[in-house]
Amino acid sequence: MNKKNYIMIKDNSALKELVDHLLKENIIAVDTESNGLHAYQERICLVQISTKTKNYIVDPFEADDLSPLGKILESKKTEKVFHSGEYDLICLWRDYGFRFNNLFDTMIAAKLVGNNKLGLGGVVEEELKIHIPKKFQKSDWGQRPLPDEMLDYAMTDTLYLIRLRDILKKKLELAGLLPLAAEEFDMLSTPLEIAHPTSEDIFWKLSRSTSLSRRGNSVIWKLILMRDAEARRRDRPLFKIFSDKLILSIAEELPTKREELASLKGMGRYNMQNYSGRILSIVKSKIDPVPKKEKFNPPSNPGFRYRLDKLQRWRIRAARKAKLSSEFIMPRQLMYDFAESPPLDPEDLKRKMERFPYRYEKYVSEWGFPLIKSLEKVGEKLIKE
Structure with missing residues (x-):
């Protein structure tokens, strides 16, 4: 991209005006840069935003009240496009407590349609025939001032996302996978907290x-x-x-x-x-006491490990049959929930999968219920033993 093909947002009033403008858009692209490789306590250092016609870089060190951004991120009307956005969303939630609706992730979409490379550069090159340099991937985004070259690089992270989304959405529709992608994007809207080791x-x-x-x-x-x-x-x-x-x-x-x-x-x-x-x-120096780890208590549910193993094996077989990655058959957390507490009957199974209607209809209701029903018997047998 040409230098300065973006607008810098460096104060709170400019950010508020930007959000008022963005709320009128039906789609925007979003990315963040953090300083986790360079600071004791990681924080977001830039937020990049692109519409179909304009590009913006928000500097949280200057515009220090990012709360207006919460309006656009939470908006159900405006679609937000990320690439491999899980960690961006975790950071935005961690630093600002933002909530999210109406997301599209081009990395997830690319994986579903079978792209060979899933990094942003690889997907852009495969779909748009454009090369994105990786020169500043591990740079210190917390330094100030940031060189123009780094800002140009940061802006490329959202510059092509809306075009990518349009291409990949059509591929998802042709493959009949758009409902499955929608379930994946919905899961992104509830980011998981990452517990850093003490x-x-x-x-x-x-x-x-x-x-x-x-x-x-x-x-x-x-x-x-x-x-x-x-x-x-x-x-x-x-x-x-x-x-x-x-x-x-x-x-x-x-x-x-x-x-x-x-x-x-x-x-x-x-x-x-x-x-x-x-x-x-x-x-x-003298020998000092060291921390004592609490004694490990095995799961109270004796059939958990056996059920989890059976579910994992079933998920792998189902993924091969569907020609998809296994996480697209059954999300990991749902698999753990079923291993802990198997559905009691078909209605209970459907109720527990109400957030995943496509998966339920396509994979689990037909392929999985006999297996899931058998899991309860495994647990009963172990308890008797």
Whole structure:
């Protein structure tokens, strides 16, 4: 695209005017850029929006009240087009509490119609014969000012989405898959919260990956806390301080001299200059208590794992028959719900699938009910045993 082929929105009044304009549109394209690879606490750094004729970039660092955007995202009248929008929606919900209606995802559509490449660049190239560079994919979108070249790149993420949507929607209609796509888009409207691992979670993961002494486990815990404090202070993600692998290596080798520490893979010159003293002090320090994980309690429903396995096998077979990816036969969460509490009868099955009428009619009511009914018997047998 040509430079400056977009309007920058840098204050709250301009954003309000933009939303008033967007509410008159029947379709817009939306994308976001975040700084998760460069900051301790990720946040949205840009929101890109395209209509059929104009392009906009909203800077949340300048227009700091994004609440008006909630009106357009929640609007049932205006269709919002994303590409692989699940994480964008999670971030918009996490940072601003927005709700969503009337979505279309070009990545999901491309997957349903059998495109070979599913990244935005691949789909644009396959459908529109346009090449999109990937130069700034991992850039720090939290830096200010942002170079014009980065802003141009960001704008390409929505520039072609409405055209893509039109092409892919026609393909979905021809394949008879538009109702299935609609169910997928509806699921997107309720983003799932991503639980980031706590320091305790990281400790339990590392400590059970190898057999360590009490001192080794104490070193792991202290290094995790040190890294977290340093990441907060420098506003950097944990992995940019030092890696989990390095923490584990230090706990296994327990180096007490600088040359021993320097020999470990991943220490590097910067870490040696800035952290070697603290790391060696931690290794030599007294053994401290470490977090204790609550004892694992197996599921109260003894047939759950057996039912889940049967459902997974059925879903794979049904997907092969339909020539679709397995998640399009039965969503993962619904499969888990059925494994936990199987439908009692055909009416109960239909009721539990009321959000998925296409799947119910096309796959489950015909192919799946004998299987789902048998799941209850598996559970009963296990309970008796």
